[in-house]
Amino acid sequence: MSIFGEAALSAFLELLSAKLLDSVLNFVADHRQVHQQLKHWQSMLPEIKAVLNHAEEKQIKDEGVKHWLDDLQDLAYDVDDILDEFAYQELSLKLQKTQAQASTSKVQKLIPTCFTGGHFSPISFMFNAKMISKIKAITDRLNSLNTRRSSLGLSEIMSQGATSKGKKPRLQPTSLMDGAVDYVGRANEKQEMLELLKSNNPNGVCVLSIVGMGGMGKTTLAQLVYNDPSIKESFDHKSWVCVSDDFDAVNITKTILRSVDADSRDENDLNLLQVKLKEKLSGKRLLLVLDDIWNESYSDWTILRAPFGAATKIIVTTRLEKVSSNVDPVKAFYLDKLSHHDCLSIFAQHALKARNFDGHPQFKEIGENIVRRCNGLPLAAKAIGSLLRTVQDHSEWERVNESEIWDLPEDPCGLIPALRLSYHYLPPHLKRCFAYCSIFPKDYEFEEEEIILLWNQKLKFKAKVLETNIFKI
Structure with a gap:
């Protein structure tokens, strides 16, 4: 099961519990067996949902747990189908009652003995042998899953994600830095880059490249250089x-031109844009950061760099x-893993709002063990530190x-175990939102109001389909 499948399942069980609590039990109150x-x-359902965190983690090495989760997902969909049938019939009866009130002469035709006082009576066509058999089969499967849950050793794991503040997906990095964080570990690289950027380069545009695997801190190093006070004096x-x-x-090119000339026209012709940019940069010194490039075409690069001269770095x-x-960089900076000491500082800042564990000795040993698992990756130390930021329970x-x-290999998409772990501990409703936002292209820019609107439309879609079907009968 994929991580997004796990997100859907967690949220799905929560939704099913809510459906049962809302109206279905009242709707079937007159039918004792079904009720x-x-x-x-x-x-x-809540008992099974409580062990999902453990099951999602344990399925990595236990095939039996993986099959249990797959069977649970199948059951959840079947339960949802039955509850939708109840919802459909309830809306149908409400519509019939409304029509009956508008035409009293047709009351007996529109409301037979199946409707009495707002509830289904035992003779309702819904509770025929086929429907009761479906309900009993689901009950048997639910009992079986619960028995297997115990035999697989699944237990409840509380989710730290319940304290998570964020409700939006991760945004693309910008040039700005978090002023509350003390950045460590790249002082030598930063100093050398600053010296190269401020030196004269008569041989055309000067390029420096920062190369490294995901989570190594390439963007952070670029931010440190970009925001250094001496840069403002040099460009x-x-x-x-x-x-x-x-x-x-x-x-x-549009983005670069707007940073040079805020009043520039919104052109879509590359030639006009580059000519305008070249004019604006005449006699001016520009520092340009191109963050996270994946395009391997040399031709595309030569076209993009055309407007820039020796005054551009x-x-x-x-x-x-x-x-x-x-x-063709003047120098390429290949980032290696951070030292344990630097990673520990990053972790402590995000987990404890401190540079070290001096004020939190009870967490020092376990904190150092966790940091060793981060394997020198600053992003991993930050992600896990953020996960534990509000957790004061040593057992957690x-x-x-x-x-x-932690033992999972990095997947083909570059998802390191630490990031997968931070996702795993999100609460179900945030996992669901995270999965929904994954349908957007990478680096898609959207407004908060847009996402809220789309999310609400998604949640209302199934109800709208039910209403449409009812009005067709």
């Missing part, structure tokens, strides 16, 4: 562009050696340290 079984579902203009997967020369960050080679730190997710 008792749905009450049983209502008590069982007339600065521009930051997050390039990412979509190497669009027109949009990149460019910093490129990339994971790819070929990209670094294409931009132990649980994070002992998680089997």
Whole structure:
């Protein structure tokens, strides 16, 4: 099961519990057999949902747990289908009652004995042998899953994510830095880059590249250099562009031009844009950061750099050696892993709002063990530190340290175990939102109001379909 499948399942069980609590139990109150079984579902679903965190983690090495989760997901969909049938019939009866009130002469035709006082009576066509058989089959499967849960050793793991503040997906990096964080570990690289950027370079545009695997701190190093006070004295203009997967020369040039001339016209012709940019840069010194380049085309690079001359200095960050080679840097900075001491400082700042563990000796040993698992990656130290920021229970730190997710290899998408672990501990409603936002292209820019509107439309879609079907009967 994928991580997004896990997100859907967690949220799905929560939604099913809510459906049962809302109206279905009242709707079937007059049918004792059905009501008792749905009450049983209502008590069982929260117990199963409580062990999902453990199951999602344990399935990594236990095939039996993986099959249990797959069976649970199948059951959840079947339960949802039955509850939708109840919802459909309830809305149908409400519509019939409304029509009956408008036409009293047709009351007996529109409301047979199946409707009495707002509830289904035992003779309702809904509770025929086929429907009761479906309900009983689901009850048997639910009991079986619960029995298997115990035999698989699944137990409840509380989610630290319940204290998580964020409700939006991660945004693309910008040039600005967090003033509350003391950045460590790249002082030598930063100093050398500053000296190269401020030196004279008569041989055309000067490019520096920062190369390293995901999570190594390439963007952070570029931010440190970009925001250094001495840069402001050495350049007339600065521009930051997050390039990412979509190497669009027109949009990149537009962004650079707007940083140089805020009143520039919104052109879409690359030639006009580059001519205008070249004019604006005449006699001016520009520092340009092109962050996160993946495009390996040398031709695209030569077209993009055409407006720039010797007064322009460019910093490129990339994971790819070929990209670094294409931009022909004066020097390429290959980032290695941080020292344990520097990683520990990053972790402590995000977990404890402190540079070290001097004020929190009870967490020192377990904190050092967790940092060793981060394997020198600053992003991993930050992610896990942020995860534990509001957690004061030592046993929860132990649980994070002992998680089997650490033993997973980095997947083809570059998702390091620490980031997968931080996702794992999100609460179900945030996992669901995270999964929904994954449908947007990488680095897609959206407003908070837009996401809220789209999310509400998604949640209302199924109800709208039900209403539409009812009005067709």
